[in-house]
Amino acid sequence: MLEPRDGSWTEEFKAYLLQGTLPEKEEDAEHVARQDIAYCIQDGELYRRRPNDVSLWCISKEQGCELLVDLHGGDCGHHSSSRTLMGKAFRSGLYWPTALNDATELVRSCETYQFHAKQIHKPAEALQTIPLSWPFAV
Template sequence: MKVMGETHEGICGAHQGGRKMCWLIRRYGYFWPTMMKDCINYSKGCEACQRHGPIQQAPSVPMNPVVKPWPFRGWEMDLIGKIYPASSQQHCFIIVATDYFTKWVEAKPIKTTTSQEIITFIEEQIIQRFGIPESITTDRGSSFISRDMLDMAETFKFKLLQSTPYYAQAN
């Protein structure tokens, strides 16, 4: 106990962890069969280390399960804009899609928010690059719930889901 006490908190001690303390004691020429276990228990029981050591905090809320178990299977989409002033090419909206699993973001500036622009974005930026998703979640914007979008979802056989409007946490 005296050797562990001097090594851990004595004149040359720096309140190191059990493994480091065991290594130092062996370096000083001491050995006993249960030295590693004893050093770990000693350092865990040090009141100063517990009081002033780094605080390990558990999350304050339960962890949320992964929404999709594979990359690029589920996307969420939304529009940003209208942006003032418009860009030099007159783009004043941005369409953004985020993969639920990897948090990969695809974004593209667009001039209008027609359903045809959104269909083109889905085909070029999502389907052609990452494959057909299982689902795309959007808010209830008129361009996202149009007949053309529903037909496209039916053609490619993916689910078009809508979240609660004006409630960003749902999407």
């Protein structure tokens, strides 16, 4: 089970939802104020609401990267693509905003994935022509 970590991107949203305080930088403050409707606090933890009413637990980027490494190359990992990794993480109920970028970076740095990616795993064979009379030989 993942333990919540302080000092991550979730602290800005928690502070705004609980106390109404915005970050000092104007750009960050505008981002938090615009995105606050998609987040909620449940049992002291930050969750992101999805359009289908599913709440995803918000975790830090470091926790997300650890999760992606486990999903990609762990005991049950099968070196899947970045979108597949991100989908698995979100289906397990976890969310962080840079998930796709982190997954793409992980897949690009994985030698095993690069070796097996988009290769035809079938031995080469000579082409065989089909005579025109065969389809009508019934």
